[in-house]
Structure formats: structure tokens, C-alpha cells
Amino acid sequence: MSKMSWIYGLHTVEALLNTEPERVLELQAMDTREDARLNPLVKQARQLGLPVSFRDRNALDQLAEGGRHQGIVARIRERQAGDDNDLQELLDGLSVPPLLLILDAVTDPHNLGACLRTAEAAGVHAVVCPRDKAVGLTPVVRKVACGAAELIPFMQITNLARTIKQLQERGVWVVGTSLGDGAKPFYDVNLKGPLAIVMGAEGTGLRRLTAELCDHLAYIPMAGQIESLNVSVATGVALFEAVRQRSR
Template structure:
């Protein structure tokens, strides 16, 4: 595989990408003998756009997806656009033209690809305009992330920034209120105003936000935990927080 090519697998991930960026597809592998309703849209689109497709046995797909659940479809595609801090202005300007206030998710050091994929799915469902992550010590947009995101990786830009605290300060200068989650605060998520231009910061699995990230937030909140478990999976907590913002904005 060429250096800048990527693998994408999973029915939703491949279907969403082929609908949005068919020009990126180089070749497609489908599970031999599988011709059900879920795969038909992908087969039809590949024919429409002239994408070479071949039927192969399960072992070929298993090897290409390195044991991940591929659902009978794997594609080789050209590398997509990488978003950086220079793209944030354009993303927020596009949202403003649609009458939307800034709504961002910032992930500080989330390294598990399954958690990043689930956060992308949450962000898409909540109407988040972009996810901002540090360039280092964070999960990348891999085939596994795309599979878990079930298509959301194609709709929510993943913006990689060199200096997270500096980007947060730039957002604050643009009038974006930045709220972070931290277990040590006494302020409950449900007791704060979460309308207006907003960015939600979620910390890494287990460790939470880094010190500088935490200090740069305008406000820190926590989820009320009634049971013996002290914390939630980052993607679960992200979904709860995002939809509380959505609820208040409505």
C-alpha cells in the first residue's frame, strides 16, 4: 500500500465515504458470497463511480483489517484532508453562515481509537462543528476510528493543533466559552449555563485534562455520580455533556 493511502472498513464508514468522496477510492474488497441489502448501496455506488471491486474470502478481509470487525467490506482510499488550527476560522465561519453559534469538542490526550470513534459519533449527533485534539499524544483518524464512528468521521472535522492551550485562548478571544470536566470541582454540569458559543473539553482516559488545559478553561464542571463507580468512559461522559448543552440551547 502506498505511503499516503488509507484503509477504511465497516459498512457505514465505507458507505458514507463513498457518498461524500468517491474520488478518493482506489479499490474495494467485498466478502465473497455476500450480497445482502446492507452491502447493495456500496456495490451500486462503486459501479456508478467506476471503483474497482473484487470479491475475496474472509481471511483476506481479516488480514487487511488486522482482525477488526470489517462487516464484509474493506476499501483502499487516498489520504483525506488533515485539518489544523488554520482551518478553525473557516469551520466556524461556515457555521455562522448557517446561523449556528460555535459548538466545539476538545479532547485532551484521548488515545484510544474506539473512544475517539465514539466521540466522533456523539459529536455528529449533537451538531458539533469540529473536534479539536493535540497533534501529539492523541488518537489519529484510523480505519478503526472510522469504523466505530459509523460515518461521523466524514461529517465532523478532526482538527489537530500544535499547542492546545494556545488554540483554546484564541477561541476565548473569539468569544467562545470553554467548559472543562474535572472530578475535583464542586460545580455540577446541570447547575451551569451552557448556551451561547461553547467548547467542551474532555480529558484523557484515567488521567483527565493536563494542568495547562485545565487552567485555561473558563469553568470546570463534573457529572453527579451516585454509585460506587468514580468515573465514566470518556465517550459516555462526552455524550452526556454534549446533549446537556444541546438541551439548554433549545
């Protein structure tokens, strides 16, 4: 049986109502009835046959556990992680060049949550992680992701090396972030076609085999004294450089 949780925020709730309304169980909105931002969501939920109730700000604050709920929260069935087969099925169904984020053994739930939030904002089609020696969709991850964990496909695969090879066989260009020899500045790499960006684990970076399998290695040029960024921050820089190139 699927677990239940609360998501919040105008964009997050609206996105789930539009894409997977069957996962939404109920809506709770601020008791300011004339709010032009909330009324369309309330109307949409009622048209879908969902129960809607109105609460004061304190009640919504408790449900959102201090998050910025913008006057609306929804109780939903949590999205479960997909697997290797789900990833291939997702790719089969895309009509545009895929944009994937691969996280190589990221273990900090706060980092994974932040990466999911950034990936959803960048329009990533799926986030891929190894099943072993990496964090999954924990309650902390879901909270930090601010609803993104319920919107973006999250795949836990059994063999990352095999998955990278399968992506390459599909024509997906695999670009890993690294400070090692042979790495190019990230802004000099063509990111416009079918693409998977691979980010390394906290502290250790990409594992050796993962780096060897990448088509290109790239680094984010740094102007200061610090040589590297937190993985979630680096993920944002890398993904939105891809977004910039792909939108031109």
C-alpha cells in the same frame, strides 16, 4: 504522498463515499451478490468509477484485521491532521452552532481512537488536540476508531490556550470537565449553543491553565464508589448530554 489504509463497515464506507469520494480508491465486498445492504454501495462506487471486487468472508476478515466489516471494506487515502488555520476555516464554513471536542494532552492511542469514534457518532464538527505531548493519528488510533478517524476532522494545534481564547472570541462556550472546586454537575450546564467540551488527560485531568481558561467546569455525577471514568467513557457521557440538550 498520502498513506493508504483500509476502512470497513456499512456506515463508515457509505459516509466516505457521500462526503469525500475522491479519497476512496477501491471497494471490496462480500461475494453474496444479493445482499440488499451492500448493493447500493457497490452501485454507488461503480457510478463513481471505482474498482469493485467480490471476496469471501475470510479475505475481508484479514483486510479488516478482525473488525466487524459487515461485508464491505474500502481502500482509501488516510485523512491527515489539520492545524490552527484549518480549524478556523472549518468554523467559518459552518451554518450551525459548532460542537467541538478538545482533548487536553491525551496520550493513550486507544483512548483517542475511542474518543474519535464517539465524537463522530455524536455529530461533533472537529476534535482538537495539542500537537505536543499528545498522541496523534497512529495506526492503533485509526484501528480503534473503526473508520471515524477518516470521517471527523482532527486538528493538532500548536498552542491550546491560544486556541481556546480564539474560540471564546468567536462566541464558543468552553466547558471543561473537572472534579475541582467550583465545578457544577454536567447536567446543570447549558450546552445548547456554540460549544467546545474539554476533556483532561488520563489520570491527571485538565492542566491548570486549561482549566483556568474554561468558561465553566463541570463534573459527571457518580452514584458508585469510583470517583472518575476513563476519558473515552466520560467523553461519551458528556457529548451525548450535549446532543440531548441541543436536540430539544
